[in-house]
Amino acid sequence: MIERIVEGLKHKPGALLPxxxxxxxxxxxxxxxxxxxxxxxxxxxxxxxxxxxxxxxHFRSHPVGCRVVHVCRAEACQAMGGRTLEEHIKARLGVDYHGTSSDNEFTLEPVYCLGNCACAPSIRVNDDIHGRVTPQKFDRLVDELTT
Ligand code: FES
Structure with a gap:
């Protein structure tokens, strides 16, 4: 599969990133x-x-869990309680950044702005962005995703 990906893209300018x-x-x-x-x-x-x-x-050298949670650490989110949220998320998932939960459900990654500053603090779970996230809202989201 890797060979096929490389063959398909290697002629593009700046092919390494794609x-x-x-x-x-x-x-x-x-x-x-x-x-x-x-x-x-x-x-x-x-x-x-x-x-x-x-x-x-953005690039990872290790396998990830079923879902990747990106927590925004940029200014607007920090100003709206991002640090408290971040600590809650780490405790709830039992991992630090770049770690994967023991049940292999979640990998936690930092991100620096999701373009959703007006609804800070923001996170992204796989491709879905969630705004105005509180610790309680995050817990509900985890419960929904894992039941
Ligand atoms: Fe967090 Fe922009 S600063 S979404």
């Missing part, structure tokens, strides 16, 4: 085994590919 996005969209993360394949096909060193993966916070 390839990494596509690999992550498919697998949920960028498997270590994909790095030498990508490097060889793009005639880059493995270090260069690793460098790009580690530079962009």
């Amino acid at each position: 390839i990494l996005h596509s690999v992550q969209d498919h697998f949920g993360y960028i498997p270590e085994s994909s790095v030498p394949i990508i490097a060889e096909k793009l005639q880059l060193s493995r270090a260069e590919v690793h460098g790009v993966i580690s530079f962009y916070h």
